[in-house]
Amino acid sequence: MTYPTPLSRIAAGFNDGSVSALKLAETALARIHDEGFAPGAQIFTRVYDASARAEALAADHRRAAGLSQGPLAGLPISIKDLFDVAGETTMAGSVVMKDAAPAMADAPIVARLRAAGAVITGKTNMTEFAFSGVGLNPHYGTPGNVFDADRIPGGSSAGAGISVVKGMAAAAIGTDTGGSIRIPANFAGIVGFKPSQARVPLEGALPLSSTQDSIGPLAPTVACCALVDAVLAGEAPRILRPRAPETLTFAVARGLPMDGVDDQVANAYDAALKRLRDAGVRLIELELPEIAEVPQLNAAGGFSAAESWAWHRAIIQTGAERYDPRVLSRIRRGEAMGAADYIDLIKRRRRMVAAADLALRPFDALLMPTVPIVPPRIADLADDADYTRLNLLVLRNPTFGNVLDLCGVTLPIAEPGALPAGLMLLGRNGADHDLLDVAAGVEALVVRTRAA
Numbered sequence: 001m002t003y004p005t006p007l008s009r010i011a012a013g014f015n016d017g018s019v020s021a022l023k024l025a026e027t028a029l030a031r032i033h034d035e036g037f038a039p040g041a042q043i044f045t046r047v048y049d050a051s052a053r054a055e056a057l058a059a060d061h062r063r064a065a066g067l068s069q070g071p072l073a074g075l076p077i078s079i080k081d082l083f084d085v086a087g088e089t090t091m092a093g094s095v096v097m098k099d100a101a102p103a104m105a106d107a108p109i110v111a112r113l114r115a116a117g118a119v120i121t122g123k124t125n126m127t128e129f130a131f132s133g134v135g136l137n138p139h140y141g142t143p144g145n146v147f148d149a150d151r152i153p154g155g156s157s158a159g160a161g162i163s164v165v166k167g168m169a170a171a172a173i174g175t176d177t178g179g180s181i182r183i184p185a186n187f188a189g190i191v192g193f194k195p196s197q198a199r200v201p202l203e204g205a206l207p208l209s210s211t212q213d214s215i216g217p218l219a220p221t222v223a224c225c226a227l228v229d230a231v232l233a234g235e236a237p238r239i240l241r242p243r244a245p246e247t248l249t250f251a252v253a254r255g256l257p258m259d260g261v262d263d264q265v266a267n268a269y270d271a272a273l274k275r276l277r278d279a280g281v282r283l284i285e286l287e288l289p290e291i292a293e294v295p296q297l298n299a300a301g302g303f304s305a306a307e308s309w310a311w312h313r314a315i316i317q318t319g320a321e322r323y324d325p326r327v328l329s330r331i332r333r334g335e336a337m338g339a340a341d342y343i344d345l346i347k348r349r350r351r352m353v354a355a356a357d358l359a360l361r362p363f364d365a366l367l368m369p370t371v372p373i374v375p376p377r378i379a380d381l382a383d384d385a386d387y388t389r390l391n392l393l394v395l396r397n398p399t400f401g402n403v404l405d406l407c408g409v410t411l412p413i414a415e416p417g418a419l420p421a422g423l424m425l426l427g428r429n430g431a432d433h434d435l436l437d438v439a440a441g442v443e444a445l446v447v448r449t450r451a452a
Contacts, residue, residue, distance in 0.1 A: 021074030025056035040141035047122035070117030078169035084204035107204025124159030133395035151375040154187035161188030171219035179398025186422035193225040242441035246280035253368035268421035301333035309334025370422030
């Protein structure tokens with residue numbers, strides 16, 4: 001697998017004239033049409049040929065005229081299939097939404113991307129209504145993993161990571177309710193950043209859980225993610241300040257996050273920890289009680305079931321047969337949840353968030369494997385029981401960040417040629433800038449898949 005080009009290197013090509021935004025867009029669009037609409041295994045659900053060319057040409061003209069450029073000027077970006085784009089129906093990987101009214105306006109994050117000069121190439125495939133971590137979609141097909149097409153891409157932002165690795169976009173925008181940015185980034189061997197939940201506006205994104213949904217980038221490097229994140233958050237881009245190893249103190253998760261870790265992930269993770277330790281990073285083992293409590297909080301479906309049922313119940317009354325049965329069954333778990341149960345969830349989570357925040361104050365981040373296993377084979381999820389088991393295992397570690405309202409980043413740590421594995425760093429809520437600075441320093445020590 002060829003590692004995707006960082007955004008800074010693409011921008012340098014724009015500046016020295018070795019590449020044009022239009023040429024880059026044409027290449028991305030050609031790749032989408034060559035492979036992104038493969039029957040039954042689509043990476044994209046929609047492509048913006050005309051508008052992408054126009055946006056790219058406008059970026060080239062502005063550059064040639066010496067006019068000011070946005071921070072993403074000319075860079076091709078893909079967006080997940082659940083973001084509103086004015087004039088079109090937001091499908092969210094479904095077929096049941098096809099008769100819904102078109103969006104009246106772009107989602108705020110789409111408007112911010114356009115204002116920053118991004119060239120939006122299309123919408124990427126996803127698990128229906130974002131309700132799974134494995135990335136399967138019976139309506140449009142499941143894109144094969146970039147390392148092995150017989151394996152899952154990870155979800156729910158299934159096509160997002162693939163679009164970056166295959167050169168269909170320089171970066172992708174996904175959502176993350178229980179790992180839906182970090183899982184597909186991990187399984188694509190790139191970086192994924194889940195911001196603090198309130199950092200990026202959720203309006204115009206079809207919801208799974210308004211309590212836990214967040215919006216962020218999948219991209220080649222931490223610096224790429226930081227640049228895109230700043231645009232999504234409505235901030236000016238900032239220069240990363242990678243932290244020196246000897247200044248860092250990390251909590252290393254023990255207990256539940258390490259259960260069921262397979263040998264390939266364990267070997268990559270242990271090697272990454274050794275590199276950190278050898279570089280002077282202080283590592284302290286920590287078993288956080290609130291992490292052990294997360295499965296209990298979610299035992300009856302958690303916020304995702306309760307809040308998705310509230311959103312979908314009217315549609316399900318007349319169109320249940322058009323849902324992915326595996327997604328429908330998870331949404332229906334919210335039907336049995338009463339108002340008192342939901343209030344109890346809110347109170348319990350509030351206590352857990354406060355306790356975890358206090359426990360993590362002495363540390364620069366909490367470390368654990370992003371996903372305990374390498375991507376399973378698609379065939380291994382044919383049976384419903386296996387699907388449920390593997391889906392829960394894939395989601396388990398990333399979900400801790402959403403339930404405890406943390407920010408998080410996944411870094412690729414597998415050796416070249418190996419199946420993907422990720423190191424996840426979780427930071428305190430609101431400490432997004434700090435976590436990105438920390439992750440930039442760690443990235444230089446642990447990422448093994450890039451050419452020097």
